[in-house]
Amino acid sequence: MRYRNATAYRFLTPYLLIFAIFWIWPIISSFLISFQATRTVPWRFAPTFNWGRLIGDPAFFNALKNTLLILVIQVPVMISLAVVMAVLLNSPLLKARGLYRFAFFAPVVVGEVAYSAVFRLMFSLDFGIVNKLLNSVGLEKIDWFSNVTPAMALIMIAVTWRWAGYNAIIILAGLQSIPDDVYEAATLDRVSKLRQFFYITLPLLKPVIVFCAVLSIIGTMQLFTEPFLITERGGPGGGTETLGLLLYRQGFRSLNFGYASAIAYTMAGLAIAITLVQLWLTREPK
Amino acid sequence: MAAVTLTNVVKRFGTFEVVHGANIDIADGEFVVFVGPSGCGKSTLLRMVAGLEDISGGEIAIGGKVVNDVEPADRGIAMVFQSYALYPHMTVEQNLSFGLRMNGNPKADTQRRVKRAAEILCIDELMQRRPKQLSGGQRQRVAIGRAIVREPQVFLFDEPLSNLDAELRVQMRVEISRLHKELGVTMIYVTHDQTEAMTLADRIVVLKAGNVEQIGAPLDLYDDPANRFVAGFIGSPKMNFIAAQVVDLSNSAATVELVNHGGARLRKPLCGPLPAAGAEVVLGVRPEHFFEAGEGDCDIPVKADVAEHLGSVSYVYADAGPEELIIEREARRQRASSDRFTVSIKAERSLLFDKTGARIR
CATH class of the missing domain: 2.40.50 (OB fold (Dihydrolipoamide Acetyltransferase, E2P))
Known part of the structure; x- marks a missing residue:
């Protein structure tokens, strides 16, 4: 048995080496870098330099506030939308189900730059279709890119458009695992379709919804593409700057790797903490 | 309690006919078993009585009232499913009371009915457990309990014992028989197991490929089968x-x-x-x-x-x-x-x- 294990590990060695060099080491290294002042040459060990700055940095708190705002508004909206989409996709009345499934999933495979460019065009002040539609129903045009609130809303709309379908497909898989006869039993119990949804479907989907929520929380904590490309590097005036964007600005524009590492670990810590709280709140009763 | 009458009942899925004009009279309080090999249409027939499948032709009457267009919940029936169909996220007590609670039944009456069902089936000790914490036999009891609390005119059983081991099947068979005596209501029971049919039924309906081959008391079918199929299907080992x-x-x-x-x-x-x-x-x-x-x-x-x-x-x-x-x-x-x-x-x-x-x- 021991010989067989050794053989298995010999086969695994190339993968484990690459994993250690390109995954484990960077994780350890960035943790160590977060305790160094990296704006000096050579870098020097200064344990409180970056972490101390983090606690008092208004830019960090602005990015944290923006990230959490997106998280508490966009994630619940997106998951709710995904549940509704999944239920509609699961309806036996729906024709061309495969086509809808593809259409909902398509945004995930569209290139980020392409979709961001399209969103910028659609929400443009002067010739965007969204403002034209608003005008056509008698509403005033909105300057989506120059005001913080509309810019934030735009980020949330874009992220929801991109990921709601993806989550709907995961939730659809969960829906399809609920046996039909449970619903038939409820029908015989004279439980209306709406009540079946709230008392049977939602509780039975809880593990899948929690899974989607955890993925979304992690994704939102790392949100970068949309504020970088759509609202032009977290504009206006840092109004949509997220932690991911702040990390990028510190690490790759200011080349302050120590501070960027501290931000990265804070992001990971927050994602873990929020996820743990959520898992605790939605735990199965014993 | 109610009699059930099926008159020329036909079921088609698209153009494919699976039940070809079934005529069955079930008396008030009778225990009738639909038996036949897989695909003979027995479960489809039961689901049509329950209202879970539309009727393509003919009439089904329960208690003298034609129920073709009556909602399943209004037919006065309760059904026990092969897979139990318990609500997995609810306790046994919640499973039993769910339908009554959803329909605004008075709390005291709901509690009375749940308590009675629990006593009949000896599941008092299990009330706070969830289905996954129960054995197959216990789950089946809860499924039957859920039917009892509805106080239906007709009980429908769709192969309720097929997921149980041989010993438990015999035990549950006796319990269902006892339950029929105790409640005295009409019961329709679907199985492919002729031993279950012989031991439980007042009358057996033998089905083959969507046709009723013979209806009769168990020993009548055994001693005087109408055709070779019934003769071969009833009796173990076979004729x-x-x-x-x-x-x-x-x-x-x-x-x-x-x-x-x-x-x-x-x-x-x-x-x-x-x-x-x-x-x-x-x-x-x-x-x-x-x-x-x-x-x-x-x-x-x-x-x-x-x-x-x-x-x-x-x-x-x-x-x-x-x-x-x-x-x-x-x-x-x-x-x-x-x-x-x-x-x-x-x-x-x-x-x-x-x-x-x-x-x-």
Whole structure:
């Protein structure tokens, strides 16, 4: 048995080496870098330099506030939308189900730059279709890119458009695992379709919804593409700057790797903490 | 309590017809079992009674009222599903009371009904458990309890014991029988297991490929099957079928020659129309209706192949020419394989079928 294990590990060695060099080491290294002042040459060990700055940095708190705002508004909206989409996709009345499934999933495979460019065009002040539609129903045009609130809303709309379908497909898989006869039993119990949804479907989907929520929380904590490309590097005036964007600005524009590492670990810590709280709140009763 | 009447009931899925005009009368308080092989339409028929499947043609009446267009919940029925269909996220108590709570039933009455069901089924101790914390038998009890709390006019059971092990199945069978006596309501029970059908039913409906083959009391079906299918389906081990040919007709009797048994002949008195001389027929003999050599009307030699010793009886699987016969033997535990012996058939304990499988009486 021991010989067989050794053989298995010999086969695994190339993968484990690459994993250690390109995954484990960077994780350890960035943790160590977060305790160094990296704006000096050579870098020097200064344990409180970056972490101390983090606690008092208004830019960090602005990015944290923006990230959490997106998280508490966009994630619940997106998951709710995904549940509704999944239920509609699961309806036996729906024709061309495969086509809808593809259409909902398509945004995930569209290139980020392409979709961001399209969103910028659609929400443009002067010739965007969204403002034209608003005008056509008698509403005033909105300057989506120059005001913080509309810019934030735009980020949330874009992220929801991109990921709601993806989550709907995961939730659809969960829906399809609920046996039909449970619903038939409820029908015989004279439980209306709406009540079946709230008392049977939602509780039975809880593990899948929690899974989607955890993925979304992690994704939102790392949100970068949309504020970088759509609202032009977290504009206006840092109004949509997220932690991911702040990390990028510190690490790759200011080349302050120590501070960027501290931000990265804070992001990971927050994602873990929020996820743990959520898992605790939605735990199965014993 | 209510009678259930099915009149020319047809079910089609698209253009494919799966039930071809079923006519069944079920009396108030009767326990009727639909039995047949997989795909015969028995579950479809039950689901049509429940309202879970639309009726393509004909009428279903419960308590004298046609229910073709009545919602399942308004038909006064309760159903126990093969897979139990318990709500996995609810406790046993919540499972039992869910339907009543959702319909605004008074709390005190809900509690009374749940308590009564729990007492009848001895599940009082399990009320705070969830389905995954229960054994198969306990889950089945909860599923039956959920039906009881509805206080229905008709209970429908869709193969409720097929997921249980053999011992538990026997136990639950007795409990369902007891429940029927206690509640006295109409019960329709679907199974593919003829033993369940024989032991539970007041009357059995035998189905094959969407057709009702015969309806009758268990022993009536056993002793007097309408055709070869019913004769073969009811009874375990199944009836033996021996190829024969009519060689003589005289005085309301047909003499048949067993074609694979060296010209052995049997004179079978008949009360109905006689078959044609020379017609190919099939002689049906149940395993327990073989007698010792010379005791019957016709002897045939056989060679034992395999013997199953069940204690009180043994079943010998014997080769008789190209046919394999199952023969019940008492006190033959020591009979070895490859033994050759002779069995005898009595005309009065055999049945005759024509080439199409219809009974010749």
